Amino acid sequence: MINLFNNFSDILESIFLITGIIISVIFFYVSSISIYEKEYRAFRVSLSLSIILLVPFLLIFLSNFSFRPMVMMLILIVLVLVLIVLFFPYNPKVKAYYQVPTEKHDERDVMFSRNELKIDSKNYSDYYAKNPAKKELDDKFREKPGLLSKDSNMYHPFSFASAHANLEVIEALKPIVNGRVSENRQEVDPFKISNYIKTWCKKLGAHSVGITELQDYHLYSHKGRGDLYNKEILNDHKYAIAITIEMDNEMIQTAPKGPVVMESTQQYLNSGTIALQVAYFIRSLGYEARAHIDGNYEVICPLVARDAGLGEIGRMGLLMTPELGPRVRIAAITTDIPLVTDFSEGKSSAIDFCSICKKCADICPSRSISFADREEIKGALRWQINSESCFTYWCSSGTDCGRCMAVCPYSHPNNLMHNFIRWGINNSYIFRRFALYMDDLFYGRRPKSRNLPNWIDI
Ligand code: SF4
Ligand code: SF4
Incomplete structure (x- = not known):
């Protein structure tokens, strides 16, 4: 004994x-x-x-x-x-977590479109005649130095010049989103061609690729940028392919300094290039395809990507992917080639986590992110940022800020440790509360912006 x-x-x-x-x-x-x-x-x-x-x-x-x-x-x-x-897997249902908008969004209301309106032009007077309440709000950002301006708070000659260079290349690509469709149509197996396109995109640098049926609410109602301003958007393609591409964490952690706009424009360019390649490829097989790239969209990329199973739309109104959170840029292709769509299981856990986290709202220098619960907007329960105050801040800083993206607990790098935490967040209501506490303890509730990497700070 x-x-x-x-x-x-x-x-x-x-x-x-x-x-x-x-x-x-x-x-x-x-x-x-x-x-x-x-x-x-x-x-x-x-x-x-x-x-x-x-x-x-x-x-x-x-x-x-x-x-x-x-x-x-x-x-x-x-x-x-x-x-x-x-x-223990415990996930009480989040109220009406998945809903789709009942009305289309108008690209003319997007801040970039409003920023492009030339004062005293017909489009300018027409827009503010229809939207008088927006005039006063927009005058505020017009008083600021502007995106990538030498007079902005975050001006840095080299990173701003790199961002300019990226935008110039994107500008050159805008006219080629559409093109001639080959007359020699090839028969394709939807499973094989879907797999081919996804694998190829990943080899070209995409982080994730998903396919969904194109829905009315994916499309803007009217063009808001470029020569086709005011034109009603008509796109009868059956499918939409969404591509996400990673934004470098080290660059994003410097937000709102110069490297953030250098990185975001770089990944707009990279995602756009992949979308253009895929669109060309599909047209060469004899099917219609249009790429949707920065400054020349017909679709709202985050909504397409959400329905293609690539993530969920969070408090800051961006797509949050399972492995990189909002630290991605998105491009899309719409097409009529036969494809197999992906199942969007949705992540109500992400909505639940956003409802308690509020880290982006806490850090936002312009207080543009809501601390409140989701509200109904165009028929769907969602969060909406104050895009006017956010954009006004961009026009002061000269960059696209990105502080919210930098501090989001979902944005941590894609490795075993962070993926384990993300798995726990997805798995359990209680773990989510614990993970948020630990994220604040380890990284701080309002972490400081990092210094520029040595190679940029010349
Ligand atoms: S910082 Fe928190 S609240 Fe904001 S999007 Fe990320 S998870 Fe959601
Ligand atoms: S980009 Fe900056 S200003 Fe805009 S919502 Fe995010 S933190 Fe706020």
């Missing part, structure tokens, strides 16, 4: 010590990933936790008080219970 007790006690001691070591190693692993990611606060917190949490395990293991086995047992039981509570 005494032997049996000794054996049990030895096993308990070993399990107890190993548990302490495992916890310490996990936090040490987090600290090494954090230093690699240049997240110095997360590095300090995780390294401290790796040492501090090991101490009580060692002290109890090395001590010799009479009820030591009971304490060990109790601590182990509590730890198991905590793990069960955190990881």
